[in-house]
C-alpha cells in the first residue's frame with residue numbers, strides 16, 4: 001500500500017501521541033449496553049490493543065483479532081493483554097483474506113490513518129469481510145461540524161461527516177451516529193461515534 005507515514009517508527013520511538021493507553025470512552029460506554037456478540041471480530045489499526053482487549057472482555061464468546069501494520073505495536077499489545085478469546089496479528093487490513101467472515105469490525109481512529117486515496121479500499125474491505133447485518137463500529141476522528149475534508153487536517157489525514165456519508169452510504173446503514181459525551185482530554189468535539197450495519 002502507498003502509505004508514507006511511519007507508523008512503526010512512531011511506536012518504536014514511543015511518540016504515538018494518539019495512544020491514550022486505555023479504551024476510548026465512547027466505545028467503552030457503548031459496550032456496556034450491548035448484548036455480547038459471538039463470532040469473529042476484527043479491530044483494524046488496533047495499535048497497542050486497548051479497544052481489542054475491551055471488546056474481547058465484554059464479548060467472551062467472540063473471537064477477537066487485533067491487527068496493525070506495526071510490529072512494535074502488536075508486540076506491545078500481546079505483552080499487555082491476555083485473554084483466551086483475543087489475539088494480535090501484524091498485517092495490512094487490506095491484504096487479509098476473508099469474505100463475510102466477520103460479525104463486527106471495531107475501530108478507533110483507523111479510518112483517519114488511511115490516506116484518502118485508499119479509503120474506498122478501506123470501505124470495500126470492510127464490506128467484503130462483514131457478513132450481511134454485520135457491524136462496523138467506529139470512533140472517527142474529525143470535526144463533527146466541518147463539511148469539507150481537509151486532507152492536511154490530520155492526524156495524519158483529515159476526514160469529515162459528508163465524506164463518511166458518501167463513502168459508506170451505499171453498503172452500510174447508519175444505526176448510530178453521535179458526538180460522544182465522554183472523550184479523552186483534547187478530543188471533545190473531535191470525534192464521531194458511528195455504528196454502521198452491512199446491508
Ligand SMILES: C[S@@+](CC[C@H](N)C(=O)[O-])C[C@H]1O[C@@H](n2cnc3c(N)ncnc32)[C@H](O)[C@@H]1O
Pocket residue numbers: 001003007008018019020044045046047048067068069070073091092093094107108109110113114155
Ligand atoms: C491513529 S493510530 C490508532 C491506533 C489505535 N487504534 C489507538 O487508538 O491507539 C492508527 C493505526 O492504524 C494503523 N494502520 C494504518 N494503516 C493500516 C493498515 N492498512 N492496516 C492495519 N493497520 C494500519 C497504524 O499502524 C496505527 O497503529
